[in-house]
Amino acid sequence: MAGAVSCLPGARIGVAVSGGGDSLALLVMLRDWAETTGAELYAATVDHGLRPESAAEATQVAAVCGRLGVPHSTLLWTGYTGQGNLQAEARMARQSLLAGWALDVGIDHICLGHTRDDQAETVLMRLARGSGVDGLSGMAVVRPDPSGVIWLRPLLDVRREALRDVLRRRSLVWAEDPSNGDLRFDRVKMRDLLSRQDQHGLGADRLADTAERMSAASRVLRRVAYEAALTLLDIEDGDIVFPARSFAELEDETRWRLLSMALCRVASQSYRPRLKTLRSAEIAAMAGRRTSLHGCLVGVRQGLLRIQREPSAAARHSLRAPGLWDGRWQVEGPASAGPPPLISALGETGLALRPDWRASGRNRIALLASPAIWENGMVTACPLLDPASEWHAKLIWDKTMICDALLTH
Structure with missing residues (x-):
């Protein structure tokens, strides 16, 4: 554990504690570590509110934190609609x-209780989905979040049973989530499969070792x-562009990484599209056919591969x-002085009100998906077309941020 948190002495650090054995043991170990380093632990x-026991489990964690002298908060989730994948939501x-x-x-780092067993289960799940090098690298010890928080997993080298031993020695009782035995969930299926594979050489330690080697390859x-x-990337009015010929000369893996990154950045998505759909979109674009993917349009025009926000997707905001x-x-x-104006996409309606837009030399689709100021059904400002306006629009990312993110994602 020390390796993941050794750079944080004296810092203010958080820990997520469900009440299960892994996170409860992490809490105890971090509290000991914080006492020796002077770090502040929170x-x-x-409480997802999905089981009758969840509130009592949160109360139990709060009681343990009280005895340890660790400030504790319970966060309630009330947003599940019953639609979609429950575990993912x-x-x-x-x-x-x-x-x-x-x-x-005021916390920059949050520790999570994922173990070596969790790592093995993750690798096996991703292998079943056909993941590539990045997916088979498993979970990272350190992962920046778009919110600015950094997730830490200091127990990825520790087996689950070793953490139970920590709690037994301290006479601490942990909660068992019944869903951990529900074979309807993929992770539980993989856990069950792993429990029967050690005799065949495909146990948790072997899979976790594979994840480490894949992680090394991923860094390269x-x-x-x-x-x-x-060398190649540029940004134009919220679009990410590459010289099409130079892009096509890159190795497959490099092209797919750049294209995935561009799609996620332009559409503000956390997860990459599936490789099959990504490859189809790339092939279509290089053949001169613009394609919709991941909330973006991908196409080649005037020698540039352009990844743009899809206007219909932007119009929903x-x-x-x-x-x-x-x-x-x-x-x-x-x-x-009155109600604040509305920020919405310029769209076809707004662009029709600006017949002079062609003189700007800006890309039409980029303009359709750009922000405009609307009042009483009329466009009063379009920052991309009105540089002298009092209204300004600035991208929250630039080339340096995008390139740097490629090293960590």
Whole structure:
């Protein structure tokens, strides 16, 4: 554990504690570590409200934290609609709640209780899905979050049973989530499969070792993509562009990394598209056919491979000014005496009100998906077309940020 947190003595650090054996043991170990280093430790429990026992489990964690002298918060999730993948929805909600809590408390790092067993299960799940080098690298010890929080997994080298021993020695009781035995869930299926594979040489330790080797290979591939992006990537009005000929000459893995990164950045998505759909979009674009993927349009025009926000996707986002619009543009302007104007996509309706747009030399699709200021059904400002306007729109990312992210994602 020390390796993941050794760079943080004296820091303010958070830990996510569900009440299960792994996270409870992490809490105890971090509390001991914090006492010796002078770090400030804070704990949080996410109550998903999906089981009758969850509130009592959060209360139990709070009681343990009280005895250990660790400040504790319970974060409630009330947003599940019953639609979609429950475990995926719960994971995203959990990360969002924890990141918000950390920012409120002034914490930069949050420790998670994933173990070597979790790593093996993750690798096996991704292998079943046909993942490549990055996926088979498993979970990273250190992972930056778009919110600014950094997730730490200091127990990835520790087996689950060893953590139970820590708790037994301290006479601490942990909660058992019944869903951990529910074979309807993929992770539980993989856990069950792993329990029967040690005799065949495919146990948790072997898979975790494979993840470490894949991680080393991934670092090399990320560096190659980073160097290519430094040379080829450009940004135009929120679009990410590459010289098509030079892009086509790159190795497959490098092209796919750059294209995935561009799609995720332009559409503000955390997860890459599947490789099959990515390859289909690339082939179509290089053949001169514009394709929709991941909330973006991908196509080649005038020698440039252009990844653009899809106007219909941007049109779904509106908010009162000022603010961050469509996850890309920070829009600022003068204060309004009345209700704040609306920030929405310029779209076809707005562009029709600006017949002079061609004189700007800007790309039409980029303009359709760009922010505009709307009042009473009329466009009063379009920052990309009105550089002298009091309203300004600035991308929250630039080339340096994109290239640097290639080294860590």
